[in-house]
Amino acid sequence: MTMCQHAEQILQYAEDVKTYFEPWKLWQFRKKGSDAKWQDVEAHPQWTYYNEYQRKPEMLSVTLADGEVVSWPEPLNKLPEHDTQLWYLNGGSTYSCCNSHDNNYLLTDALKSGTLHLTEENAIQHIDALYKINNQHTRRLEWQ
Secondary structure, three states: OOOOOOHHHHHHHHHHHHHOOOHHHHEEEEEOOOOOOOEEOOOOOOOOOOEEEEEOOOEEEEEOOOOOEEEEEOOOOOOOOOOOEEEEEEOOOEEEEEEHHHOOHHHHHHHHHOOEEOOHHHHHHHHHHHHHHHOHHHHHHHHO
């Protein structure tokens, strides 16, 4: 018997249903196999064959001296299964893509430094946040 392609996500969603009044607000979907941007789920998921689903990443945030709150998706804290496409930050200003089966020192370093992400979008948001954090003093001096 073949397992449903969404079985793991459905189990995770069932746990969310027990805890949250509107659990779908924690989830995203996109067309299966596409590089399309993840979209928010607006009602209970239909779990269709043509879509893939993921729980929204947890967000980390920091408040800058000027009161601006900067947020970015929480990086991975363990390597996912083989043949998973991953993105990691290169020095904080650029990012690269690789597969988890490459399991080389770059992935290990990215995991340890908290710069490894499951999606390109998350890596870009992380870079944008680092840019804002690192340039907050420069921007303030320019305003004076």
